Amino acid sequence: MVEGSSARWLVCLSGGKDSYTLLAILIELKWRGLLPVDLLACNLDQGQPGFPATVLPKFLERMGVPHRIEYQDTYSIVVDKVPQGRTYCALCSRLRRGNLYRIAREEGCNAVVLGHHRDDILETFFMNLFHGGRLATMPPKLVNEEGDLFLYRPLAHVAEADCEKFAKAMNYPIIPCDLCGSQDGLQRQQVKQILDQWEKNSPGRRQVMFRALMNARPSHLLDPKLWDFAGLALKMDGASAGAPILRERDVAVEKGPSSGPEAQIDWQ
Template sequence: MNDIADSTDIDVPALLRNAPASVEFKKLRKRLLRQAREAIADFGMLPEEASQEKRPKWLVCLSGGKDSYTLLAVLIELKWRGLLPVDLIACNLDQAQPGFPADILPKFFEDNGIEHIIVREDTYSIVTDKIPEHRTYCSLCSRLRRGILYRIAREQGCEAIVLGHHREDILETFFMNLFHGGRLASMPPKLINDEGDLLVLRPLAYSAESDIARFATGMQFPIIPCNLCGSQDGLQREEVKRMLQGWEKATPGRLGVMARALGHTRPSHLLDRSLYDFVNLRPAEGGVEVSGEAEEPCGASLAMTAKLFAAE
């Protein structure tokens, strides 16, 4: 990848002109760009025929939080570098939450010359009417929001909506499903909606939340708090988040290992009979060698394990 552009570059996007010039921040910026490129490539987020002449259109969803700001900045820079042949349109859904600062995102988009759409839909009243007090609004709110974003994407001629979920979001969802849902599942970096006409993409799937937070702070994004609805305290997801943060603090690097594990499953060593034919598994005649016990871990895996658990 070419060196990070300086703010003095004439054609640099307005959003990137005030980026810190420190070596540390440039390394952080490069890492986020590299990880997004890898996720886009690994999960085939771009159609094979995509080119500068034939570009798909993505609806980039912005809530005003650190993750979605970072997502937009990374995609804009990749596009500017000629590495992402996609037309981008930023979208904010104003859900009429009390105290929502409706002027912040429109000003941000206009100041930075970003193509955008602002849609106001009062889902807050619907959610508060349907959900009893002191219960979390998140599930119903999320479903309503996703339905509206699908409609906007169709109206704008987009093939995908793009979300700012990162590595920790994916791990938190995995453990939420494990602890409370009784299944092994998480947020996929790429999926198709139930109607089969739109993709949902998460290009920050490989990116650490701590990197995103440092990037957003360095870029001085005008962050909008995520607790306006008053339904965030005591969520099970927050408990899982604290658990993961504690593990990472105790053994730095553990979350990275766990995230890599989500891409290296062995159905023959789990309990899902729909993924592996345990019923017809039998010894081969004459003792012909077949895949059975877990393979010996490679030297790198053993070294990482020793490092992670040395203090335990």
């Protein structure tokens, strides 16, 4: 994940359990000599009412972590632009991301590091599926549209429950994530409730679904941009005549509680 010998990362710190966990892991890896990068912690105070502006500066100073605290009142912009009754999250996120990219450039960083974990990635996948009509989620690594910054999510394989346990054990000063008052009824919360129920009914289901995101089969989906269905042909060499190149086999299905969520059926 480290690009170049002079890498400098902007580590985004919101004050939530995930970003505290992220920072702690990166500091530990750097201390052990396993992460040859300079780290700069950054908190973007977006002017949300009730935000405890002194919590993170005091924490970072006590930890001796290089940091930058930036104040940008994007909250007022969001309130002004978003119609009443609609969620603030989409516009708020875009404004936050733009400011973080700007700060990264000003600080000479080549990467922005975020604290999204496995459960965030799963929730985003199902939000795109249910509401966006597409198969997509947040990747662990990407390049921004301008092509000058990497974006990393080192906690991509970490369960939210593990972040919560770690943050509680470390007694971090947690800042609530619902200060804007726009959280009730959010699509993400609804998806989270669905996943919680699935996990309750079938323990381990989240991890099975997460592994599926690393095991895509374009030939068994419907997107012609990913698979040339029109170009499929039959083998016509004697005994193989009539055997299709694309065969229905090893299609993962759920057969029932006795077979487990990873049961397979062979159509041959």
